[in-house]
Amino acid sequence: MDKYVKEKIKSRAAWAVAFILASVWFLATVLPFIYMVMNSFKGQFEMLKKGVFQLPDSWYPANYIDVLQKGISSYFIHSVIVLVISLAILLSITACASYPLSRMRFKLRNAVYALIVAGMSIPIHVTLIPIFKMSTKLGVYDSIWALIGPYVTFTIPISCYILTSFMATIPKEVEESAEIDGCNKFRNFFSIILPLSKSGLSTLAIYNGVSIWNEFSFANTLTQSKRAKTLPLAIQSFQGEYTMNIPVIMAVLVLTVLPMIALFIVLQDKLVKGLMAGAVKG
Amino acid sequence: MDNVSLLNSRQKSTRIAATVFLSPVILLMLIYIIYPIFSTFEISLNEWNGISANKVFVGLENWKTLVKDEVFWKAFLNNIILMVCSILLQMPLAVALATFLDAGGKKVNIYKVAWFLPLLMSSVAIGFLFSYALATTGGIVTTISQAFGGGKVDLLGRAPQALYAVIFVVAWQYTPFYMIYFLAGYSNISIDIYEATIIDGATRGQYFRHVALPLLRPVIYTACILSLIGSLKYFDLIYVMTGGGPGTATDLMATYMYKMSFKTFRMGYGSTVAAGMFVLVTGIALVIQRLLKVRDSVDG
Amino acid sequence: MRLTKVFSLLLAIVMVLALVAGCGEKVAPAADPKTPAKTEEPAPKKDDAAPVESTVTEDGKLKAPDKDMKIVLWDIATAEPAVTIQPAAVERFKAAYPNIEVDNTHIQNDTYKEKLVIAMSSGQCPDMYIHWTGGPMNEYIDSGFGVPITDLMENYCDVPFLEAALAQCTYKGDIYAVPYGGLSGSGVYYNKKIFTELGLSVPQTIGELEAACETLKSNGYIPFALANQSKWTGSMYFMYLATRFGGVDEFNKAVAGTGSFESEAFEFAGNKIQEWVRAGYFPEGVNSLSPDDGQDRQLMYTEEAAMMLHGTWQSGAMKGDNEEWYLDSIDYFAFPKLEGSTANQNIVVGTSVGNAFSFNTGDDEDLRRACFVLATQFYNDDTYNQMQIESGGLPSIEGMGDTLTDTTMQKVWADFSSATNVQLWYDQYLPPEVSEVHKSTSQEIFGLTKTPAEANKELQAALEKYLAK
Incomplete structure (x- = not known):
């Protein structure tokens, strides 16, 4: 009894400490975001004169009106299309590739693995010129289709790497028992492995979704007109040769980030559902 | 005889399945990754300004320069520092955050969303806000230092503290990714295991040390490799926040390569830096991965 | 583990292929549709260009x-x-x-x-x-x-x-x-209200400028608003001081290979900057402040700093931020002259x-x-x-000067017209790889991490390496 009470107090105390630390980190992550939002409601002179970390004089949304008038919606639509298509392709082919890499033994496995690690190590700036050439030759330059290839490919290595190690943690017996029941590899994959990888896949969707959404270098290199530009390029309308309008840029960035927050809230729920999947398999 | 042919047909079906499953990924990587790697190595053997039609083939001349290039090796060292600090800062923090979220369940969802925010913010916004937050006059660190009777602290304008300052911001930005990743790792541990452990009378701390952590180990190793590679080819916030300065004190391999290739018309040498960087990163990643696997054979 | 082996093998293959391809390519240069051989194209001859069809x-x-x-x-x-x-x-x-x-x-x-x-x-x-x-x-x-x-x-x-x-x-x-x-030229934007308050007049010489800085400092103002993270902003001080000491020739000779960046003029510029840094004429942490984030203009707007040596496009930028404040508070003077120098003192740094x-x-x-x-x-x-x-x-x-109404721009125009010479921005004029070195060394001078002699030596070495090619 005594021991139980003691444990209880100890655990209460531990929780209290954990909550305090968690709240400190909460501030550290939320405050910069709040400052970004706050500055998006200021004028440039006001922001510089009063200081970046002060409340705006008024919350008049002039910057947002300015941004919307510049036609940010077309950037937005392009970003959404690129994101959805890229993610769909990425997740399906990554899932396929990770399956044999994590659960089969075959000769070239190590070579493919080395290729994936090499793919993670390549600095993207050296790929700009070759990929630019390729896009012009294929005739996709300056269209959103030029972006999908690189976006999928450059997120493959890290995704395969993560998903392979993820699938490797699924117990072998699950598959073996199915195989005895006469399932072949393809059936195994779709009916057993894929459902069990849900939480891994949603992690990938979140991470790659964010990096594709914010990707700048390829977008800047492979598109040039308004009919193809994506959101990260939208801030350029407010960056001149010598000056830039920082508060308006902040407004663009706030508008860029909102859909991602919404997506995260939806997907992180999937993470919890992944937890349920884990419960089933045990 | 029968056994052998059964084995053979099994191997054959494995081969077919592996080929089918892997081919789209391999095809894409050949086009978009292997071809650029090849062309980078090829350009590295030329003296070329990046735009002219005539490249001058110079053999391994650029490579000899690279081996003796102090700025490059300084940059490499900076990358190593970034790598070590990133792993040491981000991994424990991310495990702690994920553990908290896992233990707290739905109640602490608000924390999950908030803690994820840094990963969503663009480097432009981060660079801007932190250049004010870390400013010598009026910045956070200076304010704290002055509250304790210290002087002003110049974080971003001096080496080596500029590098460490950016390392902290990078950690701030990327920890959420590992947090989410570990959280997914937690979700893969079955609830039965947790319940069984608790029924056996273990405390949460014991569960974490003796059950969860060992089960998470492969995930943590993978995360370390990812962080390692990511740090060795890192570019963004250094370019935005210090531009490699003061002087070239905070240059990383990637920022150095970028300046060579696109700012100073030395594409040939820039490609050599890129190729050298590629060799180093891949090599280090494979060696470390091997070391980790020797210690831990969970990953098949 | 065979991974490492596989990788080294792949690498070796790539290198060999690249070498082979590289050797082969010398024979047949890539045929870009528009680019090749154009350099050799003689300019359309000037004499036969005059009479053209109607x-x-x-x-x-x-x-x-x-x-x-x-x-x-x-x-x-x-x-x-x-x-x-x-x-x-x-x-x-x-x-x-x-x-x-x-x-x-x-x-x-x-x-x-x-x-x-x-x-x-x-x-x-x-x-x-x-x-x-x-x-x-x-x-x-x-x-x-x-x-x-x-x-x-x-x-x-x-x-x-x-x-x-x-x-x-x-x-x-x-x-x-x-x-x-x-x-665009460059010159010193200053807060005329602060100058009036302290009874300062526009400095004509570098000596007077230093005296003004002392007065400003003792009254709690930062003399110069400088944000040197981008490196070229601080380079303006280096260029002006070197030019005031040795004129345009000093730079031209150095670039042509007949002079040197290690000469007295550049030494003087570096030393003067470090003297000013030590005297506290620049904001603390000057190399960490970013002009892209507006941290130099901020010091002017908060009226913590009194002067800002900058490109003349700043008139437009400040006007854009707050025209009323700009007209009220800001004026402009040309970079002061160096007493006792025989060099041309009317040179403008700019383009x-x-x-x-x-x-x-x-x-x-x-x-x-x-x-x-x-x-x-x-x-x-x-x-x-x-x-x-x-x-x-x-x-x-x-003739564009006649139509100007903005007083600052009139002054810039007058400087340009009376200037017998313009010193081009170093970073614009120099070959890009030398320019990068100049920006780095100039930043290190401000950071006191290199002596002017060391910095100039490095710059000279970079130039010589370029000229040798």
Whole structure:
């Protein structure tokens, strides 16, 4: 009894400490975001004169009106299309590739693995010129289709790497028992492995979704007109040769980030559902 | 005889399945990754300004320069520092955050969303806000230092503290990714295991040390490799926040390569830096991965 | 584990293949449609250019051809005011020549050079593109991406461009570019209210400037608002001090290889800067402050700092942020003279050409003419110049000073006109790889991490390495 009470107090105390630390980190992550939002409601002179970390004089949304008038919606639509298509392709082919890499033994496995690690190590700036050439030759330059290839490919290595190690943690017996029941590899994959990888896949969707959404270098290199530009390029309308309008840029960035927050809230729920999947398999 | 042919047909079906499953990924990587790697190595053997039609083939001349290039090796060292600090800062923090979220369940969802925010913010916004937050006059660190009777602290304008300052911001930005990743790792541990452990009378701390952590180990190793590679080819916030300065004190391999290739018309040498960087990163990643696997054979 | 082996094997194969491919390629240079061999193309001869068929001119004014064609034009007009002024010129051109299509792309300044390099290296160089003259222009032309326009300039250009501006567009004896972005100088913006309050007058000499700095400092003001994270901002102090000590020749000789960056003038500049840093004339953490984030202007706006040595485009920028405050508080003086120096003390550091267009038209004479007409008759026409002046610009054209109303701009113009010489921004003029070194060493001088002697030695070494090639 005594021991139980003691444990209880100890655990209460531990929780209290954990909550305090968690709240400190909460501030550290939320405050910069709040400052970004706050500055998006200021004028440039006001922001510089009063200081970046002060409340705006008024919350008049002039910057947002300015941004919307510049036609940010077309950037937005392009970003959404690129994101959805890229993610769909990425997740399906990554899932396929990770399956044999994590659960089969075959000769070239190590070579493919080395290729994936090499793919993670390549600095993207050296790929700009070759990929630019390729896009012009294929005739996709300056269209959103030029972006999908690189976006999928450059997120493959890290995704395969993560998903392979993820699938490797699924117990072998699950598959073996199915195989005895006469399932072949393809059936195994779709009916057993894929459902069990849900939480891994949603992690990938979140991470790659964010990096594709914010990707700048390829977008800047492979598109040039308004009919193809994506959101990260939208801030350029407010960056001149010598000056830039920082508060308006902040407004663009706030508008860029909102859909991602919404997506995260939806997907992180999937993470919890992944937890349920884990419960089933045990 | 029968056994052998059964084995053979099994191997054959494995081969077919592996080929089918892997081919789209391999095809894409050949086009978009292997071809650029090849062309980078090829350009590295030329003296070329990046735009002219005539490249001058110079053999391994650029490579000899690279081996003796102090700025490059300084940059490499900076990358190593970034790598070590990133792993040491981000991994424990991310495990702690994920553990908290896992233990707290739905109640602490608000924390999950908030803690994820840094990963969503663009480097432009981060660079801007932190250049004010870390400013010598009026910045956070200076304010704290002055509250304790210290002087002003110049974080971003001096080496080596500029590098460490950016390392902290990078950690701030990327920890959420590992947090989410570990959280997914937690979700893969079955609830039965947790319940069984608790029924056996273990405390949460014991569960974490003796059950969860060992089960998470492969995930943590993978995360370390990812962080390692990511740090060795890192570019963004250094370019935005210090531009490699003061002087070239905070240059990383990637920022150095970028300046060579696109700012100073030395594409040939820039490609050599890129190729050298590629060799180093891949090599280090494979060696470390091997070391980790020797210690831990969970990953098949 | 075989991973490492597999990787080293792959690497070896790649290297070998690359070596083989590299050797093979020497024989057959890549055939880009527009680029090759253009460098060797002799400039259209000046003497046979004068009498042209009557279809080319109308009342002695050059006309663009009437056949259907397309100009691919790259500029950096992404934001105000350029985005209003420059596309308007293109629209006027299109209205006058409906047969000519202009594919006008605006690229953000910070990423423009990278995009241009990528396009050029892939044989996709635009027909008409912006650059800043100096080292990069020479590089583009040497690589075959610009055609000479000396003949057209001499015979068919009614815009009286400043002598210095045309000189800046000239390379190896031929004109290769048309200026259009206006000139810019640099000087000291100061808060006149603070000066009045402390009874300070505009310093004429560097001695007086230092005295003013002392007064400002003892009254709690930061003398100079400088944000040196971008490196070129601090370089302005270095350039002015070196020029005041040794004139333009000192730099020219150093660049030509007959002088040296280790000479007295550059030593003086470095020492003076470090003296000022130690005396506290600059904000603390000067190398960490970023001009892109507005941290130099912030010090002016909060009135913590009293002076700011900067490019004259700052008038427009500050006016854009708050015109009322700008007119109320800010005035401008030329960088003071150095007592006892025999060098020319009226030199302005700046550029006669902000932006210029070069033409990558190859053998297509019609295209070259169309681009030239667009660049000289639509950019640089009265409407264009007027719009530029209204937004704080100063066209590189004679007589423009008379129409100025802004007092600061009048002073800049007067400086430029009376200046017997303009010292070009080092980072614009120097070959890019030397320029990078200059920016780095200048930043290290401000950080006190290198002595001026060490810094200048490094710069000289970089230059010698470049000249040796």
